[in-house]
Amino acid sequence: MPTSTQTTESGPTGPSSEPEAGQQMPSSKPDGRAPKAVVRPGDRIFSAATLIAGILILVILAGVALFLLAQSKDTIEAQLTDPSQITGGKGFFSYVWPLVIGTLISAAIALVVATPFALGIALFTTHMAPRKLAPVLGYVIDLLAAIPSVVYGLWGIALAGNLTGFYLWLSQWFGWIPIFAPAADGSVSQTGRTLLTASLVLSIMILPIITSLTREIFLQTPRLQEEAALALGATRWEMIRMAVLPFGKSGIVSATMLGLGRALGETMAVAMILSPGVLTASLVVSGNQTIASEIAQNFPEAAGLRLSELITVGLVLFVITLLVNMGARAIVARTSVKGS
Amino acid sequence: MTTADTVVSKPAKLTSKQLPKATPWVVAAASIIAAIVISFIAFGGFNIPVAAVLAGLINLIAVFVLSASYEGRRKAVDRVATTIVTSTFILACVPLVSLLWLTVSKGGAAISGDLLTRTMLGMKGVLDQQYVAGEATLAGGFYHAIVGTVLITVAACIISIPVGVLTAIYLVEYANKNRLGKAITFLVDVMTGIPSIVAGLFAFALFSTVANLIMPASAGIAKTGFTAAVALSVLMIPIVVRNTEEILRLVPMDLREASYALGVPKWKTIVKIVLPTSVSGILSGVTIAIARVIGETAPIMVTAGFAKTLNWNLFSGWMSTLPTFIYDSQLRPVSPGAAALASSERAWAAALVLVVLVMVLNLLARIIAKVLAPKAGR
Amino acid sequence: MSKQIDIKDLDIFYGDFRAVDGVQMQIKPRSVTAFIGPSGCGKSTVLRTLNRMHEVIPGASVSGEVLMDGNNIYGAGVDPVNVRREVGMVFQRANPFPTMSIKENVLAGVRLNNRRLSKSEADDLTERALRGANLWNEVKDRLNLPGSGLSGGQQQRLCIARAIAVEPEVLLMDEPCSALDPISTLAIEDLINDLKDKYTVVIVTHNMQQAARVSDKTAFFNIAGTGKPGKLIEFNETSSIFSNPDKEETENYISGRFG
Numbered sequence: 010m011p012t013s014t015q016t017t018e019s020g021p022t023g024p025s026s027e028p029e030a031g032q033q034m035p036s037s038k039p040d041g042r043a044p045k046a047v048v049r050p051g052d053r054i055f056s057a058a059t060l061i062a063g064i065l066i067l068v069i070l071a072g073v074a075l076f077l078l079a080q081s082k083d084t085i086e087a088q089l090t091d092p093s094q095i096t097g098g099k100g101f102f103s104y105v106w107p108l109v110i111g112t113l114i115s116a117a118i119a120l121v122v123a124t125p126f127a128l129g130i131a132l133f134t135t136h137m138a139p140r141k142l143a144p145v146l147g148y149v150i151d152l153l154a155a156i157p158s159v160v161y162g163l164w165g166i167a168l169a170g171n172l173t174g175f176y177l178w179l180s181q182w183f184g185w186i187p188i189f190a191p192a193a194d195g196s197v198s199q200t201g202r203t204l205l206t207a208s209l210v211l212s213i214m215i216l217p218i219i220t221s222l223t224r225e226i227f228l229q230t231p232r233l234q235e236e237a238a239l240a241l242g243a244t245r246w247e248m249i250r251m252a253v254l255p256f257g258k259s260g261i262v263s264a265t266m267l268g269l270g271r272a273l274g275e276t277m278a279v280a281m282i283l284s285p286g287v288l289t290a291s292l293v294v295s296g297n298q299t300i301a302s303e304i305a306q307n308f309p310e311a312a313g314l315r316l317s318e319l320i321t322v323g324l325v326l327f328v329i330t331l332l333v334n335m336g337a338r339a340i341v342a343r344t345s346v347k348g349s
Numbered sequence: 350m351t352t353a354d355t356v357v358s359k360p361a362k363l364t365s366k367q368l369p370k371a372t373p374w375v376v377a378a379a380s381i382i383a384a385i386v387i388s389f390i391a392f393g394g395f396n397i398p399v400a401a402v403l404a405g406l407i408n409l410i411a412v413f414v415l416s417a418s419y420e421g422r423r424k425a426v427d428r429v430a431t432t433i434v435t436s437t438f439i440l441a442c443v444p445l446v447s448l449l450w451l452t453v454s455k456g457g458a459a460i461s462g463d464l465l466t467r468t469m470l471g472m473k474g475v476l477d478q479q480y481v482a483g484e485a486t487l488a489g490g491f492y493h494a495i496v497g498t499v500l501i502t503v504a505a506c507i508i509s510i511p512v513g514v515l516t517a518i519y520l521v522e523y524a525n526k527n528r529l530g531k532a533i534t535f536l537v538d539v540m541t542g543i544p545s546i547v548a549g550l551f552a553f554a555l556f557s558t559v560a561n562l563i564m565p566a567s568a569g570i571a572k573t574g575f576t577a578a579v580a581l582s583v584l585m586i587p588i589v590v591r592n593t594e595e596i597l598r599l600v601p602m603d604l605r606e607a608s609y610a611l612g613v614p615k616w617k618t619i620v621k622i623v624l625p626t627s628v629s630g631i632l633s634g635v636t637i638a639i640a641r642v643i644g645e646t647a648p649i650m651v652t653a654g655f656a657k658t659l660n661w662n663l664f665s666g667w668m669s670t671l672p673t674f675i676y677d678s679q680l681r682p683v684s685p686g687a688a689a690l691a692s693s694e695r696a697w698a699a700a701l702v703l704v705v706l707v708m709v710l711n712l713l714a715r716i717i718a719k720v721l722a723p724k725a726g727r
Numbered sequence: 728m729s730k731q732i733d734i735k736d737l738d739i740f741y742g743d744f745r746a747v748d749g750v751q752m753q754i755k756p757r758s759v760t761a762f763i764g765p766s767g768c769g770k771s772t773v774l775r776t777l778n779r780m781h782e783v784i785p786g787a788s789v790s791g792e793v794l795m796d797g798n799n800i801y802g803a804g805v806d807p808v809n810v811r812r813e814v815g816m817v818f819q820r821a822n823p824f825p826t827m828s829i830k831e832n833v834l835a836g837v838r839l840n841n842r843r844l845s846k847s848e849a850d851d852l853t854e855r856a857l858r859g860a861n862l863w864n865e866v867k868d869r870l871n872l873p874g875s876g877l878s879g880g881q882q883q884r885l886c887i888a889r890a891i892a893v894e895p896e897v898l899l900m901d902e903p904c905s906a907l908d909p910i911s912t913l914a915i916e917d918l919i920n921d922l923k924d925k926y927t928v929v930i931v932t933h934n935m936q937q938a939a940r941v942s943d944k945t946a947f948f949n950i951a952g953t954g955k956p957g958k959l960i961e962f963n964e965t966s967s968i969f970s971n972p973d974k975e976e977t978e979n980y981i982s983g984r985f986g
Contacts, residue, residue: 274547
């Protein structure tokens with residue numbers, strides 16, 4: 010359809026003054042394929058759809074905070090009016106702080122154990138393994154990351170008993186360190202289901218995450234710097250220390266922080282392995298509890314105020330992991346600006 | 350041999366003393382034997398962990414001394430570092446192998462066609478006691494959990510794939526690094542870090558608040574398969590966004606320009622040129638995301654409860670998935686005491702199915718990425 | 728069915744940076760016009776403003792007029808999508824759509840613009856466009872194989888076929904031979920000679936011999952220094968540019984005494 014009905018605002022000024030030449034491009038095609046109007050509903054609808062999807066992400070994240078807060082209302086009211094209603098009978102904070110400490114301790118142990126291994130594996134797969142083997146090893150690491158946490162939990166339960174001998178030995182030789190102290194009667198956990206076991210399983214679970222992040226960073230080391238080091242006659246290890254590690258320093262820190270965020274929020278391994286109890290300094294006797302595990306173990310039977318309490322505890326966990334993750338991102342952002 | 354002659358004739362200094370290639374392996378083997386011998390003499394018996402630690406230490410010292418005396422100190426440090434790094438890798442493989450071995454051996458021993466096709470309907474402790482006593486075969490099954498896993502995961506995909514892919518398109522094609530785009534990128538990062546149980550609590554809080562608004566004191570009906578799917582979506586969306594965004598940025602600007610130059614509108618360029626070019630990458634990213642959320646336990650147990658029987662309705666009643674079935678069976682066995690073994694065996698069988706499922710999904714992602722990728726042009 | 732292009736006082740910007748300053752030029756229909764000049768002088772930038780591809784780059788903008796048979800393509804209410812249907816473009820690197828076969832590549836422009844084609848129409852158009860691009864004989868047996876399987880020169884001709892299949896009035900070429908070997912280059916140059924019977928062709932090239940071989944008129948662009956805008960120095964018959972240029976700057980460049 011020729012758009013000849015349109016009034017000509019700008020008017021055809023050129024020599025070819027075809028009548029259908031409106032304000033758009035004129036067409037002299039014999040088939041009369043006249044350009045359509047400027048409005049492209051397709052473009053408008055599509056870009057609006059993508060925009061809405063993007064905004065939905067903002068809404069979801071705001072919703073997470075808002076709805077958790079809404080469900081925490083009962084707990085906050087109870088805390089303000091009659092703190093003795095809350096589990097433990099001494100108010101919300103004395104209920105939650107042992108959980109926070111337990112969470113932090115288990116995450117910290119997991120991190121301390123996992124980081125050196127992660128660095129070693131990342132270095133091995135990027136700079137030491139035979140060329141042909143390296144991608145296969147990367148794939149193995151990915152598989153390790155893909156195994157569901159509940160299977161790790163099952164595995165941890167099955168093997169926890171084997172650690173009792175080790176724990177007994179620890180308590181005999183290193184019992185003077187509070188974290189390895191045996192119980193009053195000199196015994197350690199008979200099942201091995203202690204916070205230390207849970208933390209060790211946690212460390213295996215966060216290992217692949219830290220590994221794959223640091224692996225990526227090591228792969229990005231400028232080839233020129235590596236070659237410069239080698240050209241100076243450095244051995245491979247000296248090259249790694251001169252070029253690879255300094256380049257990856259900030260990346261390693263943020264990878265570790267992200268691993269920490271993961272360890273803080275990991276639920277199942279702890280919920281399944283740990284037989285929970287009150288906060289104790291020793292990690293080789295049963296006791297202690299983490300936030301995520303507290304929620305998982307008690308949520309199915311919870312109702313009323315107890316339910317609200319658990320959601321409030323979840324809110325606390327959300328805030329903690331949010332801070333850790335934002336910290337990690339901030340480190341990445343700051344250092345990547347500096348580096349460029 | 351003339352070329353070799355010319356090379357060798359000049360530089361006598363280029364060669365230096367070097368240990369033969371096989372040295373590290375010989376030393377390692379010797380260290381292991383030495384460690385076993387020492388552990389027998391010193392501790393009066395063979396103990397694998399003690400011997401392993403000893404072997405590692407002996408190996409390190411032997412490598413260093415040997416290399417330092419023959420090749421020089423720098424080379425020795427290099428060898429020690431290599432040994433340490435290599436052993437961290439081998440050590441890290443131990444738990445993986447152990448876990449896969451336990452899953453395959455325990456799960457493989459327990460699994461049967463009956464387990465895959467039956468639910469826990471009518472399950473009694475007596476049946477498990479008979480099994481443990483050897484009087485009957487293993488009763489019960491997790492067909493309901495397989496169905497629940499599939500339903501909840503599919504529902505989560507229906508929610509998160511469109512949202513995730515569209516958001517990625519917005520970020521790559523429309524945002525041009527504007528403020529909103531930066532905010533979304535940041536929040537997607539934040540969302541990646543949400544603990545899975547918090548995602549579950551959010552979905553539960555959302556639906557129980559809504560349920561309470563409609564009908565007071567009816568928060569209990571908020572636990573459904575659909576609530577679980579929403580929880581999983583919170584975890585899945587950021588993964589889909591990140592993967593898709595990465596892939597879309599890889600599509601060369603050339604192709605978009607070629608399409609624009611043909612007079613094709615932007616949205617059609619995206620739908621007909623950009624997406625088909627990157628479809629393999631997007632699908633493989635989505636598959637990875639599915640593999641990740643299909644194994645989630647915590648968000649399911651707080652949103653869908655633990656069903657014992659088959660439930661096809663996502664919008665009403667509790668549902669089980671494989672992970673929650675594993676958790677429930679292991680920690681709350683049908684029959685306490687010795688017969689809890691039967692529940693544990695069902696849990697391991699379900700774990701085997703779950704691990705195989707996740708592995709297959711990961712493998713599938715790799716295959717999709719390879720097979721569907723457009724043939725390399727230049 | 729080809730058009731005259733009048734460029735009037737064209738300034739081109741990337742954000743606040745003025746990339747090209749005050750271009751005036753009249754390009755006759757059914758002719759080949761070559762843009763030459765040193766790297767960064769803005770010749771490709773000017774070319775990209777002729778079908779409004781310039782604004783695909785974020786922050787890019789234009790002032791002045793580009794009239795196509797008298798109609799300003801930067802006028803109010805003009806849809807760039809329509810402009811681009813009239814003005815085809817071939818890029819520096821051959822960029823066939825990797826997911827499509829040779830035939831689908833040729834038909835991509837028409838199909839994506841919502842025109843339904845019957846099978847015979849589609850076959851006709853494919854043959855016509857591929858013949859127009861001198862590629863028909865080489866690919867007629869493998870129309871359903873992916874376009875990325877062709878050689879570099881064939882891919883570039885496939886892109887030309889794709890551009891002329893939408894029946895544009897003007898064909899823009901941005902260094903179409905810079906990634907090709909001499910034999911493929913020759914094939915493309917022969918093709919350009921044929922194309923000018925039907926289309927207004929504008930070509931950017933680094934290669935002065937190429938400009939001398941294929942073009943009727945030549946525009947020489949230059950830049951005073953980094954950070955300064957590019958300018959049109961001289962625009963004239965190709966023969967006079969290469970034998971007897973008006974400006975000393977042009978002569979220096981042509982003779983290799985650059986700067």
